[in-house]
Amino acid sequence: xxxxxxxxxxxxxxxxxxxxxxxxxxxxxxxxxxxxxxxxxxxxxxxxxxxxxxxxxxxxxxxxxxxxxxxxxxxxxxxxxxxxxxxxxxxxxxxxxxxxxxxxxxxxxxxxxxxxxxxxxxxxxxxxxxxxxxxxxxxxxxxxxxxxxxxxxxxxxxxxxxxxxxxxxxxxxxxxxxxxxxxxxxxxxxxxxxxxxxxxxxxxxxxxxxxxxxxxxxxxxxxxxxxxxxxxxxxxxxxxxxxxxxxxxxxxxxxxxxxxxxxxxxxxxxxxxxxxxxxxxxxxxxxxxxxxxxxxxxxxxxxxxxxxxxxxxxxxxxxxxxxxxxxxxxxxxxxxxxxxxxxxxxxxxxxxxxxxxxxxxxxxxxxxxxxxxxxxxxxxxxxxxxxxxxxxxxxxxxxxxxxxxxxxxxxxxxxxxxxxxxxxxxxxxxxxxxxxxxxxxxxxxxxxxxxxxxxxxxxxxxxxxxxxxxxxxxxxxxxxxxxxxxxxxxxxxxxxxxxxxxxxxxxxxxxxxxxxxxxxxxxxxxxxxxxxxxxxxxxxxxxxxxxxxxxxxxxxxxxxxxxxxxxxxxxxxxxxxxxxxxxxxxxxxxxxxxxxxxxxxxxxxxxxxxxxxxxxxxxxxxxxxxxxxxxxxxxxxxxxxxxxxxxxxxxxxxxxxxxxxxxxxxxxxxxxxxxxxxxxxxxxxxxxxxxxxxxxxxxxxxxxxxxxxxxxxxxxxxxxxxxxxxxxxxxxxxxxxxxxxxxxxxxxxxxxxxxxxxxxxxxxxxxx
Amino acid sequence: xxxxxxxxxxxxxxxxxxxxxxxxxxxxxxxxxxxxxxxxxxxxxxxxxxxxxxxxxxxxxxxxxxxxxxxxxxxxxxxxxxxxxxxxxxxxxxxxxxxxxxxxxxxxxxxxxxxxxxxxxxxxxxxxxxxxxxxxxxxxxxxxxxxxxxxxxxxxxxx
Numbered sequence: 001x002x003x004x005x006x007x008x009x010x011x012x013x014x015x016x017x018x019x020x021x022x023x024x025x026x027x028x029x030x031x032x033x034x035x036x037x038x039x040x041x042x043x044x045x046x047x048x049x050x051x052x053x054x055x056x057x058x059x060x061x062x063x064x065x066x067x068x069x070x071x072x073x074x075x076x077x078x079x080x081x082x083x084x085x086x087x088x089x090x091x092x093x094x095x096x097x098x099x100x101x102x103x104x105x106x107x108x109x110x111x112x113x114x115x116x117x118x119x120x121x122x123x124x125x126x127x128x129x130x131x132x133x134x135x136x137x138x139x140x141x142x143x144x145x146x147x148x149x150x151x152x153x154x155x156x157x158x159x160x161x162x163x164x165x166x167x168x169x170x171x172x173x174x175x176x177x178x179x180x181x182x183x184x185x186x187x188x189x190x191x192x193x194x195x196x197x198x199x200x201x202x203x204x205x206x207x208x209x210x211x212x213x214x215x216x217x218x219x220x221x222x223x224x225x226x227x228x229x230x231x232x233x234x235x236x237x238x239x240x241x242x243x244x245x246x247x248x249x250x251x252x253x254x255x256x257x258x259x260x261x262x263x264x265x266x267x268x269x270x271x272x273x274x275x276x277x278x279x280x281x282x283x284x285x286x287x288x289x290x291x292x293x294x295x296x297x298x299x300x301x302x303x304x305x306x307x308x309x310x311x312x313x314x315x316x317x318x319x320x321x322x323x324x325x326x327x328x329x330x331x332x333x334x335x336x337x338x339x340x341x342x343x344x345x346x347x348x349x350x351x352x353x354x355x356x357x358x359x360x361x362x363x364x365x366x367x368x369x370x371x372x373x374x375x376x377x378x379x380x381x382x383x384x385x386x387x388x389x390x391x392x393x394x395x396x397x398x399x400x401x402x403x404x405x406x407x408x409x410x411x412x413x414x415x416x417x418x419x420x421x422x423x424x425x426x427x428x429x430x431x432x433x434x435x436x437x438x439x440x441x442x443x444x445x446x447x448x449x450x451x452x453x454x455x456x457x458x459x460x461x462x463x464x465x466x467x468x469x470x471x472x473x474x475x476x477x478x479x480x481x482x483x484x485x486x487x488x489x490x491x492x493x494x495x496x497x498x499x500x501x502x503x504x505x506x507x508x509x510x511x512x513x514x515x516x517x518x519x520x521x522x523x524x525x526x527x528x529x530x531x532x533x534x535x536x537x538x539x540x541x542x543x544x545x546x547x548x549x550x551x552x553x554x555x556x557x558x559x560x561x562x563x564x565x566x567x568x569x570x571x572x573x574x575x576x577x578x579x580x581x582x583x584x585x586x587x588x589x590x591x592x593x594x595x596x597x598x599x600x601x602x603x604x605x606x607x608x609x610x611x612x613x614x615x616x617x618x619x620x621x622x623x624x625x626x627x628x629x630x631x632x633x634x635x636x637x638x639x640x641x642x643x644x645x646x647x648x649x650x651x652x653x654x655x656x657x658x659x660x661x662x663x664x665x666x667x668x669x670x671x672x673x674x675x676x677x678x679x680x681x682x683x684x685x686x687x688x689x690x691x692x693x694x695x696x697x698x699x700x701x702x703x704x705x706x707x708x709x710x711x712x713x714x715x716x717x718x719x720x721x722x723x724x725x726x727x728x729x730x731x732x733x734x735x736x737x738x739x740x741x742x743x744x745x746x747x748x749x750x751x752x753x754x755x756x757x758x759x760x761x762x763x764x765x766x767x768x
Numbered sequence: 769x770x771x772x773x774x775x776x777x778x779x780x781x782x783x784x785x786x787x788x789x790x791x792x793x794x795x796x797x798x799x800x801x802x803x804x805x806x807x808x809x810x811x812x813x814x815x816x817x818x819x820x821x822x823x824x825x826x827x828x829x830x831x832x833x834x835x836x837x838x839x840x841x842x843x844x845x846x847x848x849x850x851x852x853x854x855x856x857x858x859x860x861x862x863x864x865x866x867x868x869x870x871x872x873x874x875x876x877x878x879x880x881x882x883x884x885x886x887x888x889x890x891x892x893x894x895x896x897x898x899x900x901x902x903x904x905x906x907x908x909x910x911x912x913x914x915x916x917x918x919x920x921x922x923x924x925x926x927x
Contacts, residue, residue: 002862003861003864005869006860006861006866006869007861009866009869009872010844010853010857010860010861010866010869010873011804011844011845011848011853011857012802012803012804012805012844012873013804013845014804015803016803016806016870018797018806018807019797019803021801108787108789108790182904183904184868184904185806185808185814185816185870185871185902185903185904185905186806186808186816186868186870187808234869234870236868236869236870236871237867237868237870237904237905239904266807268810269808269809269810269811484868485866485867485868485869485905487867652864654910655864655867655905655906655907658906658907658909658910659867659904659905659907660907661907662904662906662907663904663907685809685811685813686809686811686814686902687811687813691902691904693895693898693899693902693908694894694895694896694898694899694901694903694908694911694912695892695895695896695899697895697907697908697912699909700909723907
């Protein structure tokens, strides 16, 4: 099934935020701090304001008291929170911190204007390294907080002390999960238009979460929720980077009201790298309590999480997602994770594809290999020994989760079969005998999707939808989920076509506009299909139930005798006569021949509240060869078996998996967000932040197993993040396995040629 | 000092007087109102702004519009003809070669340029030929499938 959203995209006639043109549109450009931490001793905007075409120039003092502070929905108990204003006050706290905004009639002039703003900074001591930041005597990111520690928090369950007492040995490993930049190809953009007559504000923004923006902006702008319309038009990739409420959204909204004209702001790539959220960034010391037979009794970690300078929407909550799934797909009865969350003079971290789960999966899967090697146990056997069996689901973890369903052994077996595991081992043996560095890595993962039950979410984990049979027989589906490339215009149409028995061409799926989809919790955490799709199923069930009553009336039979199948209503009383939707929709809206008490119309809306998360899982296997002379890693073979439950559109699932694996290839081999010791961002462009390119991608062998989830009517689990969660440890384990004959036990990511080359040479020298 | 330019965009003659510093991509988007060509980085790395100039793929964010004076430009909007998708567009649709669609116009134009130079590229040649275009969604495999589909389909139909 080809995607219905594609024609407009491949013809170049889709509308992204920057494509919106409004009469009298003004253009905003933002001046950003070149310092990681500094006091602003003076700002002079007069030269900028005098430039021809400039409408206004504002600094923090002009707007901050009218824009409120940037919201954080994930604050932890007793967390120290710096005040996060739309523009900087008298200090800047990271490179890229917004200092001033110039608005002009032309974007080039607005850009010129910010160069004419004269700012004097007095540089202050900078905090860059999160580990050094918690030492006494460290400089302070926010001196007024008196500490760099945002919060400390302990997670886990089971008897951890007993586990470590009973252990035959304790395996220790430090693992650093590097900072990453999501880098959607479309930078962020905002257009705001205020309609003074109605007192309403329309905001087009490149966001994954228009409904969350609508919920949170009123608190910033003092405009009522029902006077605010948020539109996410075509959105050019998110990956979590657009799961946020950003300063620029409030700022543009404010400026449009203040200036009485629509205002557009489009982020440059440099701004995107510096001032849109980053991801990951954990330094963790792990200890694993093991028996000599490979039984893992407990897992401990002390994790330093680098939050950056501020709390964006979910910043502080991300490390806790790591703790929830840190024991992976294993029966590890005791877990203790101590989180020390730290402020540094860098951009905020937040939810980047996987959000906390990739950190967990990378850690536990690296640790499984380290443990296997230390104990001399086969890594496959070690994993199998610790799997819960398919019969043990729902499976309770030490972190307090209940994994809904799973068959980890089946996915592992299928991946080994697709990989030709034994032949691969033989190939490795032959390569090693010839002196080549050939490695095989695997990861068996489980992750958390379909976010989520409201009781476990910051604010509402349900999803809303509606299905309307139009008078013409066409079907309008509205979802509160906000797909931005995942393809739910197609997959939701498939669900409805299947449920209602109507041709897919007759269905339109609308989303991303709060005036059209009044309620929604949007798209993140692999939730759109599992939660949003389930709301659509509730709607189709309700529409069919209502239509049955009308059909019974028209057929003059009892309601409970009416069946519905393949778009046709008929009665057990008389099978001769059938009614299709076309026989019902006209009657439902013309409303001259309706049953007594029948409300006109054929539509339904629904909120689906999931009772639990879903827990997709799978096995990824990578084979790599490392060039001994250059340290270059080549991925020779890649096998992924993912179980996301039933697949509504297998081609879309494949696309999600492949895209996710590519993020991992980037993370393992190239990508790292780098700040120097002065807090200068060294990876502020595609020139310095290396995304994978087409030639970096191997040919995949993809497979799946299908274990339905019992927690939603579709049985689907979600697949948006699985690739990124499963692939990072598989590829990293393969590289370490390639280097194992040299004595390499662990290397931190990214495994760039330089890092690998250095490891080879250090170990070769040590071996001489 | 504004400078006059005269060029052809998707077969139509365009004459404007423009600021010499205006980038070609902004000329196409803001003056010609052809917003299918996207801006992803403004440094010539991501390729979202790729168009054809005299049949060759160029990055319109690293050219001034005045440098295109006299050129014959083709953008994504001018690729389909008589309501029929170009083979590369069709390939992207058939093979799920796009997700968010933002890199897609540039990716398609780069692929058209690639196929003009190499009619039947291998998968490795396609990957190498698209080295100037970044995609963050698809992981490229389906894009390579799409270009391969276009190359083999085009050969079969004699186009």
